[in-house]
Amino acid sequence: MKEKEKKEMENESNTLIIEGRNAVLEAFRSGRTIDKLFVLDGCQDGPVRTIVREAKKQDTILNFVGKERLSQLSGTGKHQGVIACAAAYGYSDIEDMFCLAEERGEPPFLILLDNIEDPHNLGAIIRTANLAGAHGVIIPKRRAVGLTSTVVKTSAGALNYTPVAKVTNIAKTIEELKERGLWFVCADMGGETMYSLNLTGPIGMVIGNEGEGVGRLVKEKCDFVAGIPMKGEIDSLNASVAAGVLAYEIVRQRMK
Known part of the structure; x- marks a missing residue:
């Protein structure tokens, strides 16, 4: 096989x-x-x-x-x-995420995933999204893992509180969300150091595929490309770890 x-x-x-x-x-x-x-x-x-x-x-x-x-x-x-x-768990609508942000009195903070394939990574990112105060996670319908039982288990209960929506096209969704006032940052090792970027306000954070990173079309739609400083001999982080690092830089800046 x-x-x-x-x-x-x-x-x-x-x-x-x-x-x-x-x-x-x-x-x-x-x-x-x-x-x-x-x-x-x-x-x-x-x-x-x-x-x-x-x-x-x-x-x-x-x-x-x-x-x-x-x-x-x-x-x-x-x-x-x-x-x-x-799906082992029900999906939400993007509108649910805006409602959640409004209920909390916060500018929207959404996490968009460009073709994450590993259910453990998706579950871990949903868990991080909940703990970082993100209002929702958006995943594509094709070439990506959905809400399997492994994702539900790995999220450690976060799926009960964090909406997850499925969309046909991530790049088009970014365009639509920009019309609603969001700015977008994607994680890429060739980007500007994340500490020098202004990541406050209504924001969407984009994390790419485990092997190929953020696709070219999706990256072109983003306003910022954020690089995570790395001091070791290898050149990339696991997708869920990268999501956690960048999400908490957004948290740090939003708490100022």
Whole structure:
């Protein structure tokens, strides 16, 4: 099995798996967040077409796969050609984050994650977000881990208090949030030392992928690129550690 497929299987194993046509259809109709839908390739009967329509309405990621792939995902062997991967925890809306900031009488502080793939990193960042007083975490729908059971566990209860929203496009979301008065800073080792930047006021902090960092398009949307001082022989921090360091520089400046 390829490394990418292995990683996907690990993420899916930590997600609520729903099998069978009736169960999957009811999950969609109940409003449950479905991250991914796997459908037997070539299956075109009425119930399956109905499920696919519901998936498209919710912008669920659709995968048409062979019998072997479905058998790998299935825990019961009775998938009937459809398997859904549902979030282990419910998502919020970005509007919930602005409401939380308003309730606290604080300028918004949001954390945006550009394709974080490790559920332990996502859980740790959500935990840090809560402790640093961030009003929410925003993650992309594709090429990133969602709210799996591992994320819930690693967050140590922070998901009960910190809203997490899923968006189609991080760069576009930054543009929309700028219209609401937010400034954006991303962490990148080529940036200006974070201590010299003004990180007060309404702010969005962007943390990039574990291996590649913040993508070029997302970085171009940011107002500041913050470098974290490093004195050792290696040249990068773990994504969740970098998030913690930069988040607490924002906390320090906001407390002045």
